[in-house]
Amino acid sequence: MRYVIIGNSYTAVGAVESIRELDRQGEIIIISDEPYATYCRPLITYWITGSVDAEKLALRPANWYEDHRVTTRLGQKVVNIVPESRHVVLEDGETVAFDRLLIATGGKPFMPPIEGIDAEGVFAMAKLDDAKEFNAWVSQEHVEAGVIVGAGLICLSLFKAMEGMNIKFTLVELLDRVLGIALDHTASGMIEKRLLAAGVGVRTSSLAEAILQDEQGRVRAIRLKGGDEIPCQAVVMAVGMRPNVDLLEGSGVEVNRGIVVDDGMRTNVPGVYAAGDVVETWDIVNEMSHVIAILPLAYEQGRIAGWNMAGAERRYPGGIPLNSLPIFDTSLMTMGITITDDRPDLEVLTHQEADQVYRKLVFREDRLVGAILVGDIAHGGVLTALIRSQAPVTYDRQAMLKGDPLDIEVTRQREAARKNVLWERTPGPALAVR
Amino acid sequence: MVTPAPGTRREMLNQMTGQYTRDIIVDAGKCTGCMDCVDACKQAIAHEHPVIAPVARITIREALVEGGVHLPLLCRNCAEAPCVTACMTGCRIRNGSGWVVTAYERCVGCWMCVMSCPFGAIEAVHEEALARKCDGCTSYEVPPCVTACEPRALRVEGQTNFAQGRRRDFATRVNATLLGM
Numbered sequence: 001m002r003y004v005i006i007g008n009s010y011t012a013v014g015a016v017e018s019i020r021e022l023d024r025q026g027e028i029i030i031i032s033d034e035p036y037a038t039y040c041r042p043l044i045t046y047w048i049t050g051s052v053d054a055e056k057l058a059l060r061p062a063n064w065y066e067d068h069r070v071t072t073r074l075g076q077k078v079v080n081i082v083p084e085s086r087h088v089v090l091e092d093g094e095t096v097a098f099d100r101l102l103i104a105t106g107g108k109p110f111m112p113p114i115e116g117i118d119a120e121g122v123f124a125m126a127k128l129d130d131a132k133e134f135n136a137w138v139s140q141e142h143v144e145a146g147v148i149v150g151a152g153l154i155c156l157s158l159f160k161a162m163e164g165m166n167i168k169f170t171l172v173e174l175l176d177r178v179l180g181i182a183l184d185h186t187a188s189g190m191i192e193k194r195l196l197a198a199g200v201g202v203r204t205s206s207l208a209e210a211i212l213q214d215e216q217g218r219v220r221a222i223r224l225k226g227g228d229e230i231p232c233q234a235v236v237m238a239v240g241m242r243p244n245v246d247l248l249e250g251s252g253v254e255v256n257r258g259i260v261v262d263d264g265m266r267t268n269v270p271g272v273y274a275a276g277d278v279v280e281t282w283d284i285v286n287e288m289s290h291v292i293a294i295l296p297l298a299y300e301q302g303r304i305a306g307w308n309m310a311g312a313e314r315r316y317p318g319g320i321p322l323n324s325l326p327i328f329d330t331s332l333m334t335m336g337i338t339i340t341d342d343r344p345d346l347e348v349l350t351h352q353e354a355d356q357v358y359r360k361l362v363f364r365e366d367r368l369v370g371a372i373l374v375g376d377i378a379h380g381g382v383l384t385a386l387i388r389s390q391a392p393v394t395y396d397r398q399a400m401l402k403g404d405p406l407d408i409e410v411t412r413q414r415e416a417a418r419k420n421v422l423w424e425r426t427p428g429p430a431l432a433v434r
Numbered sequence: 435m436v437t438p439a440p441g442t443r444r445e446m447l448n449q450m451t452g453q454y455t456r457d458i459i460v461d462a463g464k465c466t467g468c469m470d471c472v473d474a475c476k477q478a479i480a481h482e483h484p485v486i487a488p489v490a491r492i493t494i495r496e497a498l499v500e501g502g503v504h505l506p507l508l509c510r511n512c513a514e515a516p517c518v519t520a521c522m523t524g525c526r527i528r529n530g531s532g533w534v535v536t537a538y539e540r541c542v543g544c545w546m547c548v549m550s551c552p553f554g555a556i557e558a559v560h561e562e563a564l565a566r567k568c569d570g571c572t573s574y575e576v577p578p579c580v581t582a583c584e585p586r587a588l589r590v591e592g593q594t595n596f597a598q599g600r601r602r603d604f605a606t607r608v609n610a611t612l613l614g615m
Contacts, residue, residue: 014519042522046542056540059524296520296550303519322520324549331558333549377545377558381516385552 001026003309004088004096006078006247007104008032009041010295011276013060014302015102015309020068022310028070029096031088035075036128037062042295044131045157049165057128081251083269100309103248103259103267103274104302107241107293116211121219122235125154134236143167143233147222149208151178154238156191156327159200170201170230172208172222182323182334184341186350187358187372194328203230211235241293243278256280258291263315265305273309275301282318284388285336285369292321320387324377331377336370336387337362346370351401361401366392444573448531451572456532458508458570458577458588459596465504465587467494474582478571482538486561491568492579506587508579509534509555509568517547517556517567526565533570541565 046052080089087095109124151173177188207225214220243258254260259274277293297319307314347363362370438444476488492508525540543563556567571577
């Protein structure tokens, strides 16, 4: 059996690991247009600051490919898939035959067609090369101010990067609040307050109309709808990701917004599977299929696809939107349905402690369908499990809301009440603390 | 996870747990909430926390049912572990001992695993920006929390024995209450 995987990130890693559980003999070939061994994509913004080095950026140890007997063809782009004769065509015209094919090409950043988008100093932030280009630009040019278009997760994780860079960043967001697709007004307001306190400019309800260039074609400023101009020397476009389905043209694989797959990650073409950010996933809480481009689902679906490719029948029950992000000193989690405006079918419970803690639970009848946790994120996984399983919730909802679904406070008090502290620090390997 | 030195008995035990698999079984009905396991855990892991007070990787909760049943919570070492699935740095992975462990030097504190763990067994240690969880103490013959547990609510046991014990307990209860034997 010859498995070919297009893509070399979380989905591909998941697929390889599950194929090798069942099939020690088959040949696995990974083809990727990026010349790097598999790396942690969300960490590229940490890499910019240097808080994560090249070694820590690797998702799996260096000998992982060898251990799993994977042949890699890195830096080679697949341009076409021919399911009838069971091969893929590379950029240089070479063909690679397959018995089972997994399309795990993920997403590509959406670059809105605005004036000046091809100016020098405009970056996407989706892969390591983007981060490298950004780093090179910042070190070469004298960048005093930068603009990030789109206040999504990519953008917010960038703020980790800018702390050490002495760049004054401004956020330009089309919606009326930051992280508008995941957060409600209250939670978003808390995050915005922290951004402002850290010296980040926030321009919500603003549409970037044009990127202005100087004579050499470098970014000079960005013009918003209404005429405002923000001077800047670097622009990061983080408007969103789109499924990377260019190579499927003419292949007969059904594509809606993402690739259409069944619950075994099979496409409509026999022997061709797809998983990860490139597919449309069944959303358990919204009860529809759409593209949920998040990391845990990518790995999970890779695992399911791998098992099915190797001959085991595994069903994928579907996923839910999940986000977790530390922003400065505040942690943030969202699961499932979080925007509840104009949704009379949902029961919403909220709890707020000054500016520090915000918790919101969203119920549909007796099922939990969504949650926002800001500040106090302990045991968010219990909520995630409740949402994913759609089990009837019989617990005390007020206790759940106060961050106490498992009587955490009782335990804390009991722990504090124990006077005879038995433990003491014994000498041992010290751990670097950040 | 501190890797035992090569050639030591601890390393041998580590490999043995991988070969034969070992589970820390929780018998919630027997827990009295005495917190001895929590202290034992702190004692065992204290050297991994050089700056802050040790954060125990096992906790006891009052379960949500009436009557206050105590529920020891620690890593259940899931077969298809959601924390491994969600880990964006690849620092959480099942190692040779069969236990899902964490390479803390690579953890960046993104809390993705905290968001995924259905047991709430992962502690977000904000001071260190690390997501700490039970490593199974696979290089110990018996994990310290199990040693400390007097009512034997925590046990290192095969699942067959555990299930048989639970059935025997149930039979005893039925005999005592219903049949008056």
